[in-house]
Amino acid sequence: MERSKKDTTEIMESLSQAGLNPTAQRIAVFQYIHNDSDHPTPEQVKDAVDRVFPTISLATIYNTLNALVAHGLVHQVKIPHSGRVVYDANTSKHYHFIDEAEGKLIDLNQESITVDMNLPEHFDIQDVDIFVKGKLKG
């Protein structure tokens, strides 16, 4: 989506505000997810961050991703059919389209799907995840 990119200062501010010390590793990971990626897997995050920060360990990638998720800076998405795990810098409410050809994930904003629930009284709804599967024409 047309989410505005954050420069390094803003990345550091976001981390601090979320309660995470802005270490070099965290900055690199968050900046990559926020600015330069599209639903990357942990391996893809590692590959990208390695270019800038060649000594980062995969364990630190995982720990950092978990920290970013725990502090609300990114979302984790487990794709139902493939089981793949990816990260999403779009933290506003949205849905996902899965392009079956590419395996690519595309954000769908809230307005693009209208959902009407007809559930019995005792279902207390807190969240709705929608994955639309299909192909992109043309």
Add this chain to the structure above:
Amino acid sequence: MERSKKDTTEIMESLSQAGLNPTAQRIAVFQYIHNDSDHPTPEQVKDAVDRVFPTISLATIYNTLNALVAHGLVHQVKIPHSGRVVYDANTSKHYHFIDEAEGKLIDLNQESITVDMNLPEHFDIQDVDIFVKGKLKG
């Protein structure tokens, strides 16, 4: 749901019709999923089938589950938030409610959710997965 149970003869017929030899292990696994379970994990399938068939190996459980899925007799569901994998004998189109307290999965039939898609032309929709997360009151 009120899906009708299948006796062993019907289980065997379903397996044969799907192109799978109705071996004792396959009968036990499919019968358990179809008649006596509610979205079991592979481990739960193993525990249940072990009672009837104490020598079955976990590898055979997995192979059998994969075969049942490949032949359309059961569906595999990867739950987006927990990442848990469960199997579902309900092969008609439906959605899922995830009870956050229990981690329990509940089938929602097609009528219980109305979805209206507003996607651009070039999205060729083939399937929609919906996971409603929440709690059960009372």
Add this chain to the structure above:
DNA sequence: ATTCTTGCAAATGATTTGCATGTAA
């Protein structure tokens, strides 16, 4: 000095695979 973070390697958990054995037509 103390606290937090990192890197490495080992541990874990889920699932798959290779292969030798068993079973049924």
Add this chain to the structure above:
DNA sequence: TTACATGCAAATCATTTGCAAGAAT
């Protein structure tokens, strides 16, 4: 016999953890 199915153990893959060493305040 021939094909297929099973059981076991080893292999694989993703992720987490323990711990010692490093960086920052």
